[in-house]
Ligand SMILES: Nc1ncnc2c1ncn2[C@@H]1O[C@H](COP(=O)(O)OP(=O)(O)O)[C@@H](O)[C@H]1O
């Protein structure tokens with residue numbers, strides 16, 4: 490996995506404009522739709538259990554985000570996820586707030602049990618909890634994982650059978666064996682609600698066109714993080730940064746990503 494591969498994947502996203510079906514939270518849903526467009530994909534949000542499987546079958550990727558979950562939504566996610574698996578559509582799971590309440594943790598574990606998830610994208614606290622090695626989650630915010638971050642992500646990947654994309658100052662992307670560290674990003678990304686959710690949407694765009702979920706997730710986090718760096722350069726605070734983040738991702742070219750992606754094997 491290298492910068493050139495990331496650049497090629499961005500080119501593919503722009504060329505293929507994958508449909509990314511989201512069942513997601515009500516806080517950041519509009520940001521997820523628009524960041525998908527800026528990355529080069531086409532978003533659709535279809536949450537009802539009566540249609541979620543049908544929509545998943547037509548998608549290039551399915552993003553499940555439990556940020557404002559309720560039991561009916563989890564049922565819809567399970568239906569969509571199972572249909573996505575039947576159709577070979579990759580599933581991205583964002584376990585927002587797992588570890589903060591029993592409903593969140595149990596719902597994520599149930600989805601992981603019943604759906605083959607391609608990429609589990611969470612912050613360090615969420616991934617530590619799901620790895621079983623420990624992590625701190627307060628509301629939707631990470632207080633970090635217990636122990637080494639790379640080992641925690643690897644343990645979680647092995648335990649869940651997914652590619653884990655653990656976000657933070659450095660993003661760790663691993664299938665339990667191979668591991669890529671993504672250095673792109675800016676501290677302002679942590680000052681805006683929704684950057685984790687948006688990261689999952691961008692991962693959905695890239696995994697839809699990638700040969701393997703690890704490369705797709707790593708390339709997506711490079712692109713999103715580089716847009717964050719560029720957006721932060723002109724920002725006066727979190728809300729002008731938000732505008733810059735969208736605009737910079739929209740303007741990002743494969744050549745920019747080839748020159749600006751900062752990733753390495755671990
Ligand atoms: N301090 C930071 N420096 C650089 N990038 C960051 C920082 N904090 C978060 N990010 C980036 O912001 C995005 C969201 O990550 P994170 O804040 O960990 O997610 P969440 O919102 O789910 O807690 C990721 O792309 C991550 O790389």
Ligand SMILES: Cc1ncsc1CCOP(=O)(O)O
Nearest residue numbers: 514516556682683684685686
């Ligand atoms: C504040 C909040 N509460 C439930 S979902 C949500 C948004 C979480 O956004 P992110 O974890 O992507 O920053």
Ligand SMILES: [Mg+2]
Nearest residue numbers: 682683684685
């Ligand atoms: Mg956040």
